Amino acid sequence: MADSRGDIAKTLKKPEARLDVFPAFMKVAGRKVLVVGHGGEAAAKVRLLGETNARIVVVAKEIEPELAKAVALFEAELIAEDFRKEHLSDAALVFSAREDWDLDKAVVEAARAAGIPVNAVDKPELCDFYTGALVNRAPIAVAITSTGVGPVLSRHIRARIEAMLPRATGELARLAENFRDAATKVIVDGALRRNFWARFFSGSVAANLYAGKTDKARSEAQRLLNSMAEEPGFVWLVGAGPGAEDLLTLRAQRLLQEADVIVHDALVPADVVAMGRRDAERIHVGKRKGAHSVPQSEICELLVELGQKGLKVVRLKAGDPMIFGRAAEEMEALREGGVGFEIVPGVTAAFAAAASAQIPLTLRGVASNLVFATGHNARSETLPDWAGLALKGATVAVYMGRTVAASVADRMINAGLIPETPVAVIENAAHPEERQFAGTLSELAVLSNRAEINGPVLIVIGEAVGHAALNNAEPLAPIEAARAAVA
Structure with missing residues (x-):
């Protein structure tokens, strides 16, 4: 087998495969971080710094309301003066958000002369460092940067990572810190200790913590440490x-x-x-x-x-x-x-179909009840209970009903539901290949004979369907099919 490290090395010889930045996290707890600026860009940096324990200092002779609100919210220090190089004293980092190239450049030059890393907001050419799109699960932090090339892409990636990391991830990390020394002492074997941490972060300890059961998570961690027994499935x-x-x-x-x-x-x-x-x-x-x-x-x-x-x-x-x-x-x-x-729980087909076709499943004065039904019981000789509810004005969502559509229509019409009752059929709801069909209860029987509609189908029946946005839906009964049904 080829050495994968050699393959990586070959790839990294290409300049476009290497980074122009070195990822690092700066220690700012209790340290002064200077923000020079007056408006929305400065406010954004204050809010970002507000997720840290930095001592935030804002310099601007006059500030806009958005920045004033951020300063108050994060208890930042405001120096109501024009920027002077003396303001840089003891600063760990500097952000210039003066919204003017020359003014920002002046701050950058002063900061560099003082040996302090500086960022000019939205001016990557002037920056010593970039601020990434931050996912904060303190003490866990994830930052994503496009090195100034595609900040919107960075925000999209951040959203995906936000979705993957539960809010309690930081709490899990702190719980792990409490057990770190004990685990090192109790579990001498390195492989067993790695196994312990693998179970800690993905087993019952994490599951209970994410479910809000902190005490249970702690007791599970202690049990795991004491016995290293097999976790229950x-x-x-x-x-x-x-x-x-x-x-x-x-x-x-x-x-x-x-x-x-x-x-x-x-x-x-x-x-x-x-x-x-x-x-x-x-x-x-x-x-x-x-x-x-x-x-x-x-x-x-x-x-x-x-x-x-x-x-x-x-x-x-x-x-x-x-x-x-x-x-x-x-x-x-x-x-x-x-x-x-x-x-x-997951999004059920009725909700997905209703969202795609903009069908109000309930509607004041029209339909106050919603019935989930399966087409399977439409084969019974008696009218299904849900059909009776439809007669009283409920919206009925029929799952798995394509092959029994004719039976559904016949029984409901025979029971008294008018043939003109609006019907929508959604095939492959929320999939790229979704198709929508609109018609009436009298046309629903045609669905059983339309072999080309072979994906999962949801049928929605009721007056509320008449208020849906189905202008672009295909006819449930094309002219040829309707003629064949009549013949």
Whole structure:
């Protein structure tokens, strides 16, 4: 096998692959940091410095209200004078935000003459250092810089990292600090100590802390330290949402990065599954209508088996696990198997479809009730209970209803719902290939014969649909199909 370090060295010989900056974090606690400026740019730097324990000093003869508010909020010292080089005394860093090239250059030259690193806001040519887009999880800090080339890109990257790091990450780091000396003394073997910390940061200690159970997290850390026993396995039943990666919850993203095993359905897109930890085992238990490749009983047995082995398992389900996701059976099996579990909700298809098509699922004076239904029970000989609710003005969202659309329409019309009742059909809600169809209840039967509509389908029935933004939707019953249905 080739030496990967050699490959890296070859790559780094290219100037464009090397950085023009050296990443470092400056110690500023209790030290003076000078901000020279009067307006919004200076206020932004004061707010950024306000996330540190620096002693902030602002120099400007007159300041705008935004800066005045920031000075008061972060208890900065204000020197109401024009800038003089004497203001630089004892400063660790200097920011010039005078919003004028010559004025900023004067501050930069004075700071350099005094040997103090200086940043001229929005003037990278004058800067000794750049300020990154900051993710603050004190004492943990992450800073991203584009070295002045693409600050908007840095902010986008920061947003993704913000989503990945729970707010309690800093608290977890402080808890780890409390156990650091004890771990060094108790666990002499280096490999075992690394194993301890791996479990500390990704096992029950972290899970309890992130859930707000600080005392439980501390006791779990002590138990882990005392015994180094196998941690109990745990299963998270996670809703993957309708498929779009950015509709995953922050908790779901975090757990995918922590799981040892990801057990996922067929409807969960590969890009979402790929968000899991690189070395996590992935088990496909895909179930589609008419092609149940893995029986539910076997899925339940698998989850229990994995949990009893001490593994951290994410059971990834499309939509929300508690809505037609058969979560009840899995929860019961986990309880009986003595395996701990937690539910992580997801965006269910009805909400995703309604958002895409701008369908008000409830509407004052039109629909005050919302029914989630499955098309499967439309095969029964009696009218499903939810059909009766539709007659009373509820909006009905029918999951998995494409093949029984004709039966749904017939039974509801026979029960008294008018044929002109508005209907929307959303295929692949929130996916790039989403399609929207609009029509009436009398046209819904056509859906059963439209073989080209073969993705997951959600049907929305009710007067509220008539208030949706479906102007660009395809007709539910094209002219040819409508003629065929009549014939």
